[in-house]
Amino acid sequence: MTPRWRRLAVFPLVAALLAGCVRFVPLQVGDDPCAEREGAEATAPERIAIEPDEFQARHVGHTADGRQFFLTTPFEPGAREFVALYLFRADGSFAEARIDAFTDGEQAAADRAHRDRLRELGEVTHDRISVAPFSVERFGTTFGLISAPPETEDDVWWVTAEPGDYMAFSPPWDCGIYDT
Template identity: 45%
Template sequence: MKRTFYLQDDQSNKFWNIECRGNTIITENGRIGAKPRLTQKNFESPDAALRAVARDIHEKRKKGYLEGDASSLPPHSKRLPPRLVRINHDDYKARYVGKLKDGSQFFLTFPFEPRLEGRKGGNYIALYRFDEYGALLEAEIFDEKQEGLTTESAVDAFTERLLERLGPHTFQDISVTPFSVSAFGLEFGLIFDPGDDDTDDAGEDDDDDDDPSIWVTVEPGNYMAFYPPWDGEYDT
């Protein structure tokens, strides 16, 4: 049976199909809407071919490919959100990013709401877990005030307990899909900002070939702002 995948975001617009026929694998790939490139590989046995199919699909999904029919997708735009944003482990805002033994990923971070323009303000601790392909599995968000975390040492101890609860893990770079969740009346997550959709005097959109100013920001607080090519670099 043929399985079809695609990767469409601000950087990519391509498809990949794979089919196993006995001990032969046939793949098709290319830009969505263009003529496909065909590749054929032969293996010692049907079982070996099936194992190769599973490995290839796994690798494509790690790159952000989704399973589905690319023919129903909208036209490509550079204002589409990225499929994956890399977060590079560092000693600053990305101290607590990494992976668990099962391949799932985590990001423990400290969102905040400034006390401005009538906002009550607040400090939070957020622990996000993702599957090995970057999709959000779980979001736990804690209000430091409600948890009684009134000192830096108390926040540090609470953070360590959350990390211990994860089980064995390593701090390392991760790649995850933008997302948002609601808690405490606020929007939390890695949230895509498509930027300003400027128009000219005639009311027509600017040339989409120009690189738009798009971001994925860690919210609330906008304290990490990722940008194309989504390679882990961020502004603060």
């Protein structure tokens, strides 16, 4: 986009601001659900929240019988990909992991397994879950939402989706968002 087009693209926003049609409201203290909370980094999480999104947390929610689920695609860089369905009891404690392994080039089979795992859940709602960190061993690999203590005095606790370290949660644990 050329500088001339950028100015034209900004013009409607500036006009709306001047006309009073748009109002910016600054956050007040306590408005940000993801704001750091004193002492939060000092303790391991009992539960972490995961908010559904269009990326790694596309399939999180609740089953018709009240269980919580997280259907995801962990990976070992350059080696294997997985389809992992993690099931949790209604209270968020870990119940079961159903994991399928695929090598590079088996994308059609992985997509089919993903659809099958979602279908086997039956009717679901895609919404926020709050679950306990956990780990399980399958295919010679550690899977799960694995908590790790601070490595330095300035660091915080982390919970990462493994293998692949493709989602990283940090305090506050009830925030529901992650880093990639």
